[in-house]
Amino acid sequence: MASSKKSNGSSSTLLQDNPFVQQSSSSIHRHGLFAKVDISKGTRVIEYVGEKITKKESWHRATQWMEAAKGTDDGSVYIFELNSRHDIDGNVSWNPARYINHSCKPNCETQVIRGHIWIIAIKNIKEGTELSYDYGYDLDHWEEHPCHCGHSKCVGYIVRKDQRKKLKKLIKKRDTKLTGKKKRKKKK
């Protein structure tokens, strides 16, 4: 059960026990996790832990968050798919990995390895660098998730890589609509 996992998780995932990362304030979004040593590609940097919940509960929570986050810039969703029946809700105090920000050009990715979700380095990461991964959001509600990753290839919103072409078209469409309106106003 989730409750028995809770106590295991809290003892093994303390940030000060992790050899690779530390928390600090981030230019991307509030807090972030940073490499406290050089990390080599392929390293399991930190486990993404949380409460194990059913798909039904997961859907319920995600809907609640979306409602609560409307009109704020905090649309973060912390639910991770574990397998076909269960998800992990990482929005818990004993999960420092929840501080890792999204980037359009990330240096980490998530992998499910034998029932555990890991943040894995996908390139060599220099000490002091902020860690990031692709949050993998789909195009629903894209306008509510602006991206501040600061990368030159940033698409401006948190949307997973394979949908960014589509996103660019949507942004273009929206912007022509907006400028179109302005032009009409000027004529009056």
Ligand SMILES: [Zn+2]
């Ligand atoms: Zn970005």
